[in-house]
Amino acid sequence: MRSRLATLFLLISPTAALAGMPSVHLTEVATLRFSAISFFIGVFLGVTVAVRFLWNRLRRDFTRMPPLSFGAALALVFLFGLGIQLVLSMIAGGRELMTPGAWEKTGATYRLADAPPTESQLLVQARRQRLDELRAALWAHASAHAGDFPANDAGLELPEERWRVVGDSGMHFIYVAGRKADVGSAPVAYEPGIFGRERWVLFANGDIRRLPVEAIHRALELEAAP
Numbered sequence: 001m002r003s004r005l006a007t008l009f010l011l012i013s014p015t016a017a018l019a020g021m022p023s024v025h026l027t028e029v030a031t032l033r034f035s036a037i038s039f040f041i042g043v044f045l046g047v048t049v050a051v052r053f054l055w056n057r058l059r060r061d062f063t064r065m066p067p068l069s070f071g072a073a074l075a076l077v078f079l080f081g082l083g084i085q086l087v088l089s090m091i092a093g094g095r096e097l098m099t100p101g102a103w104e105k106t107g108a109t110y111r112l113a114d115a116p117p118t119e120s121q122l123l124v125q126a127r128r129q130r131l132d133e134l135r136a137a138l139w140a141h142a143s144a145h146a147g148d149f150p151a152n153d154a155g156l157e158l159p160e161e162r163w164r165v166v167g168d169s170g171m172h173f174i175y176v177a178g179r180k181a182d183v184g185s186a187p188v189a190y191e192p193g194i195f196g197r198e199r200w201v202l203f204a205n206g207d208i209r210r211l212p213v214e215a216i217h218r219a220l221e222l223e224a225a226p
Contacts, residue, residue, distance in 0.1 A: 048073045123166070124210075127191065130166045131200045131208055134173060134189060137162050139206070142181035149179050149188065169194055176220070179204045186223040190216055 052073035059065040068076075117125070137158050138149050150157035153175040163172040173189040184204045191199035197212050201219075211219075 044077065048077045051077055126166050127195065128200050128208060128210075130164075131173065131189070131191070131202055134162055135202050135206065135208065138188065138202075139181055147180045147183065149177070149181065150175075152177055165191055165195075167194075173202075182206065184223070187216060187219050 048070065052068050052070055055065070055068040055073065059067065141157060142149055153163045153172050154160075155163065163175070165171050165173060171192050171194060174192055175189045176187055179186060179188045182205055185207070186204050188202045188204050190201040193213075198210055199213060199216065200208060201211050201216055202208050
C-alpha cells in the first residue's frame with residue numbers, strides 16, 4: 001500500500017525538466033495567427049449552435065419546418081457567410097467603379113486615398129524646390145571659396161538662371177551678400193514680394209523656412225544691429 005502511494009505521489013508531483021528535452025514554441029506571428037483562427041472557429045461554432053437552437057425553438061410554433069441538425073446548421077451558417085462576403089465584394093467593386101482611384105488597399109481593407117495636392121500647394125512646393133536648388137549652388141560655391149558666398153547675384157559667380165524665382169516674372173531672389181556658409185543663422189536669400197506675405201527664406205545655417213515678411217525683416221535687423 002505504501003509503495004502504491006509513493007508511486008502515485010511521484011507521478012503527480014512536479015519535477016524539473018531534464019536538459020536536452022525538446023520544447024516547442026510558436027513564434028509571435030504564429031501565436032497571433034493561431035489565436036485569430038481559434039477565435040474565428042469558436043465564434044463560427046457558437047453562431048452555429050445559436051442558429052440550430054433558434055431554428056428548433058421556432059419549429060415548435062411552425063411544425064412544418066424540418067428539424068435542423070448540427071451539420072445542417074453548420075452548412076447554413078457557412079452558406080450565409082459566403083453570401084455576405086459576395087454582397088460586400090460587390091459593394092466594394094461598385095464603389096471603386098464609381099470613384100476610381102479614390103480608395104487604396106491597406107492590408108485586407110480599403111481606405112480613402114490621400115487627396116492630390118492642389119495647384120496652390122504644388123506652386124508652394126515648386127517655390128521651395130527652386131530655393132533648395134539655389135542653396136545647393138551656394139554651398140557648392142562656398143566649398144570652393146573658403147566658405148564665402150558669391151559677392152552678388154549679378155550672374156558672374158553663379159549662373160543667372162540660378163537666381164531666378166519660379167514663374168515667368170524673371171525676378172531674382174533677394175540676396176543678402178557678405179554671409180558665410182554654416183556661420184550664424186541670418187537670412188541669405190528670400191523670395192520677392194510677388195509671392196505675398198509668406199515667403200521662403202534660406203538661412204546661413206542651411207535651413208529653409210517659410211516666414212511672414214515681418215519676421216524676415218526682423219531677422220535682418222537683428223543681424224545688422226551692433
